[in-house]
Amino acid sequence: RCTSHSSESKERQKGFSSHSGESKERQKGFSSHSGESKERQKGFSSHSGESKERQKGFSSHSSESKERQKGFSSHSGESKERQKGFSSHSGESKERQKGFSSHSGESKERQKGFSSHSGESKERQKGFSSHSGESKERQKGFSSHSGESKERQKGFSSHSGESKERQKGFSSHSGESKERQKGFSSHSGESKERQKGFSSHSGESKERQKGFSSHSGESKERQKGFSSHSGESKERQKGFSSHSGESKERQKGFSSHSGESKERQKGFSSHSGESKERQKGFSSHSGESKERQKGFSSHSARRKKESLRKNCKFTQRPPRGNLTEIPVVKTTHVESGQFLFLSVLCMIFILVALLVSTTFFCLRQRSHLRLKEKLSSLGTDTSTDATATYQELCRQRMAIRTSERVERPETLRNSRLNSVSSQFSDGPAASPSTRSSTSSWCEEPSYMEDHLKNKNRLEREWEALCSYQAEPGAWSVGHGEQNSRKNRSDAVVVYDHSRITLKAENNLGNSDYINASPIMDHDPRNPTYISSQGPLLSTVADFWQMVWESGCVVVVMLTPLSENGVKQCHPYWPDEGSDVYHVYEVNLVSEHIWCEDFLVRSFYLKNLQTNETRTVTQFHFLSWMDRGIPNSARTLLDFRRKVNKCYRGAKEIDIAATLEHLRDQRAGMVQTKEQFEFGLTAVAEEVNAILKALP
Numbered sequence: 001r002c003t004s005h006s007s008e009s010k011e012r013q014k015g016f017s018s019h020s021g022e023s024k025e026r027q028k029g030f031s032s033h034s035g036e037s038k039e040r041q042k043g044f045s046s047h048s049g050e051s052k053e054r055q056k057g058f059s060s061h062s063s064e065s066k067e068r069q070k071g072f073s074s075h076s077g078e079s080k081e082r083q084k085g086f087s088s089h090s091g092e093s094k095e096r097q098k099g100f101s102s103h104s105g106e107s108k109e110r111q112k113g114f115s116s117h118s119g120e121s122k123e124r125q126k127g128f129s130s131h132s133g134e135s136k137e138r139q140k141g142f143s144s145h146s147g148e149s150k151e152r153q154k155g156f157s158s159h160s161g162e163s164k165e166r167q168k169g170f171s172s173h174s175g176e177s178k179e180r181q182k183g184f185s186s187h188s189g190e191s192k193e194r195q196k197g198f199s200s201h202s203g204e205s206k207e208r209q210k211g212f213s214s215h216s217g218e219s220k221e222r223q224k225g226f227s228s229h230s231g232e233s234k235e236r237q238k239g240f241s242s243h244s245g246e247s248k249e250r251q252k253g254f255s256s257h258s259g260e261s262k263e264r265q266k267g268f269s270s271h272s273g274e275s276k277e278r279q280k281g282f283s284s285h286s287g288e289s290k291e292r293q294k295g296f297s298s299h300s301a302r303r304k305k306e307s308l309r310k311n312c313k314f315t316q317r318p319p320r321g322n323l324t325e326i327p328v329v330k331t332t333h334v335e336s337g338q339f340l341f342l343s344v345l346c347m348i349f350i351l352v353a354l355l356v357s358t359t360f361f362c363l364r365q366r367s368h369l370r371l372k373e374k375l376s377s378l379g380t381d382t383s384t385d386a387t388a389t390y391q392e393l394c395r396q397r398m399a400i401r402t403s404e405r406v407e408r409p410e411t412l413r414n415s416r417l418n419s420v421s422s423q424f425s426d427g428p429a430a431s432p433s434t435r436s437s438t439s440s441w442c443e444e445p446s447y448m449e450d451h452l453k454n455k456n457r458l459e460r461e462w463e464a465l466c467s468y469q470a471e472p473g474a475w476s477v478g479h480g481e482q483n484s485r486k487n488r489s490d491a492v493v494v495y496d497h498s499r500i501t502l503k504a505e506n507n508l509g510n511s512d513y514i515n516a517s518p519i520m521d522h523d524p525r526n527p528t529y530i531s532s533q534g535p536l537l538s539t540v541a542d543f544w545q546m547v548w549e550s551g552c553v554v555v556v557m558l559t560p561l562s563e564n565g566v567k568q569c570h571p572y573w574p575d576e577g578s579d580v581y582h583v584y585e586v587n588l589v590s591e592h593i594w595c596e597d598f599l600v601r602s603f604y605l606k607n608l609q610t611n612e613t614r615t616v617t618q619f620h621f622l623s624w625m626d627r628g629i630p631n632s633a634r635t636l637l638d639f640r641r642k643v644n645k646c647y648r649g650a651k652e653i654d655i656a657a658t659l660e661h662l663r664d665q666r667a668g669m670v671q672t673k674e675q676f677e678f679g680l681t682a683v684a685e686e687v688n689a690i691l692k693a694l695p
Contacts, residue, residue, distance in 0.1 A: 465660065470495070470664045470667065474495065483511070485538070488536060494515055498518060498666065500518060500530060502546060506583070507542065507545060508542075517531050520665065531665075540570060540581050544584040547605065553616060553617065556618075556621070559626065560625075568626060573588060573618070574588050576588060583607060588602075597622055598622055599620050602616075602618075621636070636678075655680050655683065659679075
């Protein structure tokens with residue numbers, strides 16, 4: 001285990017010693033072991049006899065060449081130990097198994113991490129010594145064989161680790177020549193190791209794959225972490241002994257192979273020119289040193305990949321999917337940020353829109369309220385002058401008509417003179433008036449009673465009223481082909497100039513006609529009543545449309561639904577619940593019978609188009625037959641009081657003038673003399689009741 005083959009020992013004695021001339025060549029910086037220096041300068045040379053073996057590609061020094069050709073042989077017992085891969089020289093193996101123990105005094109130096117053989121220890125302490133000075137170069141990672149050892153630490157194979165190559169079957173020092181012939185040669189099997197990306201001289205390649213290769217036997221230690229040079233192992237076992245003369249030189253601490261010893265003593269010397277290259281940390285045997293300096297020998301990347309795949313299993317390419325995880329997270333974060341920003345922006349926009357719409361709505365409501373106030377003020381502010389003027393015009397008209405009637409036969413003239421209006425006219429009269437326009441209501445009841453008692457006078461006045469013709473008197477619209485079906489009787493048709501007009505767009509038949517007339521009291525701009533016929537089955541929807549569009553809140557019905565089996569009016573309200581007439585829903589809310597003569601109903605009227613709802617009250621008088629009169633005026637007066645219509649402000653009562661005024665707006669008002677007489681009686685009783693109530 002410790003002895004080296006004869007020739008090998010000599011070669012190692014010679015093989016690393018500087019042949020006298022070699023030392024000079026090494027001093028020049030480019031010399032190498034004898035012929036090896038030239039071969040190394042050429043890139044393919046090797047140590048003397050080694051050159052031939054390298055040219056052969058597999059030959060090695062003596063028996064060593066055969067072992068190297070086998071690829072696994074090593075120096076004597078070393079080869080077996082190296083084949084085992086982890087065995088070490090003698091006791092050194094045990095120390096190396098412990099991981100950090102070293103030979104004798106060397107162990108202490110290694111514990112310190114920088115100690116080396118004798119003089120090597122000092123050089124290693126200085127950081128530049130290799131084999132001796134090799135140790136320092138190895139510490140720096142650029143020295144090889146000595147300085148090669150440092151290169152071998154970096155993964156650029158060096159000299160003595162050739163032994164590891166020999167373990168792997170990639171013989172060097174002989175096989176190096178063939179590898180160099182292939183273009184990847186290095187000292188011994190370095191080229192092949194470089195093809196793998198991690199090869200080194202001898203077993204250093206394996207140590208370097210593990211990251212702990214070292215010189216020759218040191219390679220094994222470096223595999224375990226602290227292997228050392230073959231022959232050195234024995235020296236280290238002994239303490240400092242080395243092959244032949246080397247042991248003595250190393251025992252001396254500074255001696256080296258011939259000229260090498262001096263170079264190593266200097267701490268930067270190496271085999272011939274290698275010593276200077278090793279001092280520089282990048283030099284190598286001949287051209288190889290430059291390649292090692294560059295550290296980027298050809299196919300290095302490919303070798304590195306292959307070596308990583310085969311040997312460095314822990315360095316695996318991360319899954320491609322993981323490469324996208326971080327961008328996805330960033331993208332998600334950005335998207336979430338953008339979503340938050342857009343959400344806030346939308347909320348702000350919605351709030352602004354709500355604020356603007358609310359402001360607009362408030363302003364619009366305010367303007368509507370102001371407009372309603374103006375309209376209501378216009379509607380309620382009835383001009384007193386306009387009312388007085390209208391009344392004066394009515395009096396003048398009646399006076400003119402009275403003057404015209406003076407020329408008529410005596411019977412007509414006498415009946416007209418009995419008219420209250422003729423007695424109060426401002427125009428010329430045929431006979432003097434016995435009454436003043438300023439007469440009080442106290443005189444009216446006695447006059448009416450006297451008027452009622454004189455049957456002949458009442459008859460003559462009724463005949464005068466029947467001969468009255470309203471101006472103008474056209475009924476063309478009511479007698480139209482489409483509208484005649486909506487009239488209950490042809491005798492009662494609305495005037496063209498005085499009729500209620502519906503909105504055709506809201507009507508079921510797209511018609512604006514209904515048999516109803518507006519009745520004005522004192523202001524022609526604001527009709528007080530609407531006089532209408534009892535609705536037919538086909539005109540019920542038109543009736544409720546008229547009620548809705550006219551804004552009526554009270555309906556006074558003076559006819560029963562049927563009389564002597566003859567239908568007088570179609571029931572235009574539901575008996576219970578609700579009914580829908582076109583777009584108007586009528587809901588019966590209540591029905592209250594006040595007496596046997598009349599009752600009161602309350603309705604909810606809803607427009608289904610606008611969803612508006614109104615309340616309508618109906619007063620239904622039951623005891624007034626067609627072309628007849630009620631049994632008593634008292635019931636009608638009670639009914640009138642229920643309706644609560646009061647003629648306040650009237651200075652005089654003229655029944656004839658009132659009837660003519662009504663007939664000017666609707667034909668057929670007061671159909672019989674009995675009805676006319678009943679009217680006078682009812683008014684007289686009402687006036688008497690009012691006078692009795694006065695203090």
